[in-house]
Amino acid sequence: MKTENLDKKLGIVGGGQLGKMLLSECNKMNISTSVLDPSEKSPCKSISDKFVLGDFNDFDTVYNFGKDCDIITFEIEHINVKALEALERDGKLVFPKPKTLKIIQDKNIQKSFFIDNKIPTSNFRFFKSISDLKKSFTLNEISFPCVWKKTKFGYDGFGVKILNSTEDINSLPDSEMIIEEVVPFDKELSVIVSRNSEGKVNCFETVEMEFNSKSNQVEFVISPANISEEANKEAKELAVKLAESLDLVGVLAVEMFLTKDKIYVNEIAPRPHNSGHFSIEACSSSQYQEHLRAIFNLDLGDTKHSGCAIMINLVGEEKHMGKVFYEGIESIFKIKSANLHIYGKEETRPNRKMGHVTIICDKFEEAYEKAKLIKQTIKVKSRTNG
Numbered sequence: 001m002k003t004e005n006l007d008k009k010l011g012i013v014g015g016g017q018l019g020k021m022l023l024s025e026c027n028k029m030n031i032s033t034s035v036l037d038p039s040e041k042s043p044c045k046s047i048s049d050k051f052v053l054g055d056f057n058d059f060d061t062v063y064n065f066g067k068d069c070d071i072i073t074f075e076i077e078h079i080n081v082k083a084l085e086a087l088e089r090d091g092k093l094v095f096p097k098p099k100t101l102k103i104i105q106d107k108n109i110q111k112s113f114f115i116d117n118k119i120p121t122s123n124f125r126f127f128k129s130i131s132d133l134k135k136s137f138t139l140n141e142i143s144f145p146c147v148w149k150k151t152k153f154g155y156d157g158f159g160v161k162i163l164n165s166t167e168d169i170n171s172l173p174d175s176e177m178i179i180e181e182v183v184p185f186d187k188e189l190s191v192i193v194s195r196n197s198e199g200k201v202n203c204f205e206t207v208e209m210e211f212n213s214k215s216n217q218v219e220f221v222i223s224p225a226n227i228s229e230e231a232n233k234e235a236k237e238l239a240v241k242l243a244e245s246l247d248l249v250g251v252l253a254v255e256m257f258l259t260k261d262k263i264y265v266n267e268i269a270p271r272p273h274n275s276g277h278f279s280i281e282a283c284s285s286s287q288y289q290e291h292l293r294a295i296f297n298l299d300l301g302d303t304k305h306s307g308c309a310i311m312i313n314l315v316g317e318e319k320h321m322g323k324v325f326y327e328g329i330e331s332i333f334k335i336k337s338a339n340l341h342i343y344g345k346e347e348t349r350p351n352r353k354m355g356h357v358t359i360i361c362d363k364f365e366e367a368y369e370k371a372k373l374i375k376q377t378i379k380v381k382s383r384t385n386g
């Protein structure tokens with residue numbers, strides 16, 4: 001039996017690991033689900049009530065998929081927003097709203113939104129082409145070092161590059177871009193905020209993200225961040241302000257830079273996020289639970305937690321491509337406070353997110369020791385190259 005509120009069919013556009021973890025939460029509450037993904041090998045295929053194979057950038061595919069659902073959400077940003085708008089016009093509940101997604105899809109629009117809403121962010125300029133960018137350098141309007149970002153379709157750091165010389169410009173693709181000032185940050189922070197249709201908001205702890213120096217990908221997410229109470233408050237206030245300015249319904253991840261004197265917002269994502277995975281085991285209401293509560297317009301849950309949680313991303317080793325195996329995975333089960341997640345992707349690639357582990361301990365030092373051990377012990381490889 002479903003409660004009346006939960007008796008709506010949920011359509012999820014995108015069938016990767018975020019979709020998979022959202023489905024686990026749906027399955028707990030017996031919410032009926034349908035997933036759209038272009039891959040036959042989607043990790044969501046076997047755990048959704050209905051799986052639709054198709055391109056989420058194609059208008060008709062997304063529109064027809066949504067027609068069959070009551071509430072439509074997404075776990076990826078680069079999808080056909082016009083189809084979502086058409087579904088909304090037809091009376092479907094699309095959350096987060098298409099207007100919110102539109103702001104995020106283009107980094108130029110997203111940064112302009114921050115400026116318009118007085119959200120502190122690094123200075124930036126928009127360029128249509130590489131030749132325009134070169135002209136600007138010649139005129140000394142911008143200088144090295146600076147950060148290049150593709151306006152659309154960047155993900156996991158692809159589409160972001162620090163430019164130090166003219167040679168770096170020559171290796172860039174010729175597409176629209178923004179150029180940002182380099183922020184001299186001490187830490188990278190993230191806050192996940194949830195907001196329902198009634199405008200109730202809730203924040204998770206501010207977390208700190210530790211990056212791998214070689215791949216520049218997030219290695220550890222530490223909750224709570226080791227920052228001052230003041231910085232913590234400021235980070236959460238920024239997240240809430242953004243959720244409200246965007247008229248968000250769902251969860252929003254707000255990535256920030258902490259510098260000596262202030263916090264800058266780097267970028268936002270209106271969906272469950274890698275920096276919120278720790279909440280599955282650490283919090284009574286996880287980011288997936290919060291997302292469902294928000295889009296089904298239910299009361300929000302308890303997002304606090306005690307002790308320290310560290311999430312370790314399990315990503316594909318360099319030079320390993322093909323059928324995956326997880327070297328040293330048994331060692332996880334010797335660590336009582338470790339929780340393993342394997343996403344179920346058949347094939348690994350360098351730096352591909354293949355799973356994660358969350359450690360929960362009373363003290364940071366203990367959790368960090370274990371996190372480092374896990375990172376050293378578990379290697380995501382392929383048999384063909386390994």
Ligand SMILES: Nc1ncnc2c1ncn2[C@@H]1O[C@H](COP(=O)(O)OP(=O)(O)OP(=O)(O)O)[C@@H](O)[C@H]1O
Binds near residue numbers: 154181182211266267
């Ligand atoms: N203005 C900046 N100053 C300094 N470092 C930056 C700046 N912008 C981005 N970076 C660095 O590059 C990383 C990736 O940038 P960003 O988060 O904007 O892009 P992304 O492609 O969305 O990456 P991801 O999907 O991994 O979040 C940041 O986490 C940060 O380490």
Ligand SMILES: [Mg+2]
Binds near residue numbers: 255267
């Ligand atoms: Mg980012």
